[in-house]
Amino acid sequence: MAELLESTMLICFGLSWPMNLAKNIKARSARNMSLQFILLIIIGYVAGISAKIYNHRFNYVLIVYLLNLVVVSANVIVYFINRRYDRQMQAANAELSRHESASPNTPFKPSIHRQGEDEMETYRELNSITEAGGVVLFGSNTFASLPIGELTQAFRITEPIYNRSIRDVRIDQIESYLKICLYDLNPRKIFVNMGDIDVLDENVNIDNFISKYEWLLYMIHTKTQASIYIVPIVSGSPAAFKINQRLKSLASQTGCKFVDVSGVLEAKRPTLRLFEILKVHMRNHPINFADAMEVGTLSNREREDVPNDGQTSAAPGLKQDVAYAKH
Numbered sequence: 001m002a003e004l005l006e007s008t009m010l011i012c013f014g015l016s017w018p019m020n021l022a023k024n025i026k027a028r029s030a031r032n033m034s035l036q037f038i039l040l041i042i043i044g045y046v047a048g049i050s051a052k053i054y055n056h057r058f059n060y061v062l063i064v065y066l067l068n069l070v071v072v073s074a075n076v077i078v079y080f081i082n083r084r085y086d087r088q089m090q091a092a093n094a095e096l097s098r099h100e101s102a103s104p105n106t107p108f109k110p111s112i113h114r115q116g117e118d119e120m121e122t123y124r125e126l127n128s129i130t131e132a133g134g135v136v137l138f139g140s141n142t143f144a145s146l147p148i149g150e151l152t153q154a155f156r157i158t159e160p161i162y163n164r165s166i167r168d169v170r171i172d173q174i175e176s177y178l179k180i181c182l183y184d185l186n187p188r189k190i191f192v193n194m195g196d197i198d199v200l201d202e203n204v205n206i207d208n209f210i211s212k213y214e215w216l217l218y219m220i221h222t223k224t225q226a227s228i229y230i231v232p233i234v235s236g237s238p239a240a241f242k243i244n245q246r247l248k249s250l251a252s253q254t255g256c257k258f259v260d261v262s263g264v265l266e267a268k269r270p271t272l273r274l275f276e277i278l279k280v281h282m283r284n285h286p287i288n289f290a291d292a293m294e295v296g297t298l299s300n301r302e303r304e305d306v307p308n309d310g311q312t313s314a315a316p317g318l319k320q321d322v323a324y325a326k327h
Contacts (some may be wrong), residue, residue, distance in 0.1 A: 008163060028085045041072050049062065124180055135159055138193070191223070196235055212222070230248075234265065
């Protein structure tokens with residue numbers, strides 16, 4: 001009976017380590033890992049195994065000790081792999097900063113412009129009344145143009161959704177906004193949509209952009225427990241197409257989810273179509289039959305009602321459609 005209770009204790013402890021291992025692999029960062037703590041656990045398991053061998057008690061409890069030791073030891077390997085990722089990301093970010101500061105043609109870009117300061121002041125005030133564990137939209141003009149209140153009402157979304165997007169912001173200006181827009185909200189899911197301003201530059205450096213995007217994902221991973229969804233750039237420009245292909249690969253490399261929004265620009269109502277695609281991933285429950293039947297109904301509905309003044313009416317819950325320009 002004593003051995004059964006001991007093995008039960010070991011199994012309960014052991015079950016937490018595979019989950020911790022998977023989390024550390026996904027994070028690709030050693031910032032939240034403690035090598036000293038892992039080594040201390042390993043020493044404890046080694047001591048327990050040594051006691052079994054010393055007393056010649058070779059039974060199934062010893063097997064449980066050995067399995068736990070293997071899984072805990074795997075965390076040591078992941079720790080050093082993640083340390084290497086940390087060094088690579090820090091070196092890449094430092095190199096990008098040096099390149100930009102050394103370039104004579106690079107205009108001065110303040111970390112927070114005047115418009116950004118005004119938005120941050122508003123968001124800071126709104127954060128005091130938000131709920132933890134919600135859904136956050138974080139991006140530039142594409143997301144900033146979404147009327148979240150009307151859309152959530154029209155699509156009957158019950159989960160708390162917060163739009164913390166900043167107009168006209170570029171990827172290299174985004175770091176200063178992360179605390180107020182993301183960290184303070186403690187969200188369950190984060191939808192990231194960056195680059196619609198960057199691709200306006202015909203000479204945009206795609207490798208540079210992807211490196212900064214990866215650094216953005218790295219910071220979000222290390223500071224939040226949220227699931228991250230990468231939303232590609234909604235634009236018809238050739239640069240956007242190339243960047244979106246790279247973002248799809250980046251999503252799989254960093255443990256994020258890639259949301260395919262192809263066809264949004266060709267939809268009758270691009271704003272509604274974009275939100276229709278996003279809302280499937282926003283819900284906290286699996287999609288049901290009613291959700292499946294509803295997909296595409298609002299964005300593809302013809303404008304049938306024509307008021308007396310000859311102006312076409314908008315979809316329920318919306319005053320007017322917001323169109324996305326093809327850059």
